[in-house]
Amino acid sequence: MSEPVHIVCSQCRGVNRVPGTRLSEGPKCGRCHAPLFTGHPIALTGADFDLHATRNDIPLLVDFWAPWCGPCRMMAPAFEQAAKILEPQVRLAKVNTEEEQALAARFGIVSIPTLILFHQGREIGRQPGAMGTHDIVRWVRAQSQGL
């Protein structure tokens, strides 16, 4: 990946152009200077979901979860670990379906946890059920082949 890629800053929501070759070099936001990647999933709400889903050039992996859901919470560390492995090639995020019911309804979530992989605003894969780190990474890589 040598062409510049657009990366949305999780902190100030600024859209950054990062040379593809420097994506792994700990790039920082040109506006607020925060690291663009921290190795942790970010929390998305209805207010910033579309920005991250459509303006990032890298795929966006979203974990739809809820606090009442045991398997969701049990999967959380695996998802955290997956963020450390998959960033900066993929942005990982979480949507709390209890707080963001409109987003859950918009994407037809009827089972949690559900992972949805987006690329440039388009859903390219969906996987219901809890998974371990290896399975998350393997699934994302399989879905994002050829992007």
Add this chain to the structure above:
Amino acid sequence: MEFRTVSFDWSPMQDVPRPDPARLYDLLILGGGPAAMAAALYGARKLLTLALLTKDFGGQMAETTEIDNYLGFQTVTGRELVERFQQHVSYFKVPVYQSDSAKDVRKEDTQFRVLFESGTEFRGRTVIVATGKRARMLNVPGEKELIGKGVAYCATCDAPFFTDKQVVVVGGGNSAFTAAVDLLKVAKQVTLINVAAGWQADEILVQAVRSHARLLDRHAVTRIMGTERVTGVRIKELESGRETLVQADGVFVEIGLIPNTEPVRHLAKLNQAGELIVDCHCRTSVAGLFGAGDVTTVPHKQIIISAGEGAKAALSAYEYLVRGESASQSPE
């Protein structure tokens, strides 16, 4: 604006060490439920070198709303009890490999090798299999295709998504009726469908549901309908053979559990139900291989029993490590 990374207050096992594939451990524990965590606790207190290898933590407990029969807790959520167990185990800094499923357990001379789907493997002088059980599938057309699109196996997780909807619960035991209780709080209509005659759940649960739900026993689900979403289930009345369609937005499958014995199915003796045969010392048919919890033939699948069996398995493994083969007698 704050940097909004997601923080998880529950995560007691995030800072634990990871096991070393190059090391030969005294004890490898497969699983992440009460049996496995109790085994880890007892093994750690015996100062064994050990590792906990699991896809996830909590097992069936993580999907349980309320637990009223674990001694010391009048009422506790499944999630909270899992977290308490994890906190207790994390105190001992037990290395944890949480990634994928164990594929195979092999015994070579006096060592065991545990192989994972990812290609990772660990070696141990003893192994405790505490992999629990998983939900049994209906195995009818439409089921697999509609998982996550209305077909569900965890009412605790997914019931809120069916507010004011019509749902079907398949099964006639306690799990089915507990799911029905959860769903009756939110759904417009709940229909229970059971292939057997009558209802096998505790009478107190049947009474709680009977007057609020539609109950159809001696009916088999033959197909789950829908393409993008579940739209209904086709059912067959067993006596007459007559098929009808029940409209539904969701189908909760609660027809029992199957043991996760795949990694040892070529190694140790299993019973007809696929459970790992153990004796009263948690010993299997293979010296050095122990079993604990719901995955085994031990009757009465309860959290408190699994925890006790996990403790017993760890003590038996310790005894085996100290005394060698003489401490091991294979169960018939």
